[in-house]
Amino acid sequence: MQWTKQNEQTVYSNRWFSVNLADVQLPDGRHLDHFLIRLRPVAVATVVNEANEVLLLWRHRFITDSWGWELAAGVVEDGEDVAVAAARELEEETGWRPGPLHHLMSVEPSNGLTDARHHIYWSEEGEYVGHPVDDFESDRREWVPLKIVPDLVARGEVPAANMAAALLLLHHLRI
Numbered sequence: 150m151q152w153t154k155q156n157e158q159t160v161y162s163n164r165w166f167s168v169n170l171a172d173v174q175l176p177d178g179r180h181l182d183h184f185l186i187r188l189r190p191v192a193v194a195t196v197v198n199e200a201n202e203v204l205l206l207w208r209h210r211f212i213t214d215s216w217g218w219e220l221a222a223g224v225v226e227d228g229e230d231v232a233v234a235a236a237r238e239l240e241e242e243t244g245w246r247p248g249p250l251h252h253l254m255s256v257e258p259s260n261g262l263t264d265a266r267h268h269i270y271w272s273e274e275g276e277y278v279g280h281p282v283d284d285f286e287s288d289r290r291e292w293v294p295l296k297i298v299p300d301l302v303a304r305g306e307v308p309a310a311n312m313a314a315a316l317l318l319l320h321h322l323r324i
Contacts, residue, residue, distance in 0.1 A: 150176045157185075165189065165224065188265040192234035193222040193315065196247050196275035201295045201323050203316065204243055204275065206287035210308075217308040218293065218301060220269070220315060221286075235270040243290045244281040248274035254318060258311045269315045295320050 157171040167187045174180050196204045205218045221242040225234040232250050240246045250270040257266055281290070293301070298320040307313045 152176070155180070160184075184262075186263040186265075188263050189224040190231060191222055191265060191267040192225050192231050192238055193220050193267055193269040193311070194235035194239040194247055194250060194271065195220045195315075195319075196239070196245055196272045197295065197319060197323060198273075198275070198292060200292075202292035203295050203298070203319060204239075204245060205291055205293045206242060207289045207291065208287040213308070215308050216288075217312075218306055218316075219287075219309060219312050222267070225268075231268045232270055235268065239275075240278065240281075241283045242281055242286045244277055244279050245275040246278050247272035248276075253315055256311050256314060258309075267311045269311070271319060295323050 153174045155172040155174055157169050159167050159169050161168045166189070169185050169187055171183045171185060172180055173183045198204075204221075206221060207216065208219055209216050221239040223234065223238040223241070225231055229237075232252070236247050236250060247270075250272050253269045253271050255266055255268045257264075259265060295316075298307075298316045301307050302313045302317060307316060
């Protein structure tokens with residue numbers, strides 16, 4: 150059963166996203182209006198050290214009024230390479246510059262509503278270069294043992310699905 154987009158128009162737009170309205174034809178021929186959000190790609194990165202600890206941020210999300218562990222993340226700027234953006238975000242938010250990055254996964258966290266794609270990278274080494282420029286993004290930054298990641302996810306301490314998936318995959322690969 151494939152839905153077919155007949156046309157799409159922008160209702161609102163800014164540098165971060167656009168809200169669009171699409172005319173969608175269902176397989177039985179009926180049409181419906183479907184709102185969608187078009188977003189820039191998101192680059193995500195972390196470091197896993199020799200002790201199998203992962204660098205995480207403890208932060209508050211005002212939209213859901215929730216606290217949780219996350220990886221450093223941000224939008225990819227126009228013309229910017231995704232891996233370069235991931236390294237930039239990690240350094241800006243944690244003060245750690247990653248070594249060579251490995252692509253871990255790309256996910257679509259809410260593909261029924263948005264076209265967001267999150268590209269997640271990790272490195273086996275990093276260099277502390279100083280206090281994070283974007284220290285307002287998190288309450289603290291910590292090296293967390295990968296072995297406890299499944300428990301953190303189970304307790305709801307990693308509320309973002311993309312972050313939980315990435316951390317569980319890292320746990321699987323490294324532990």
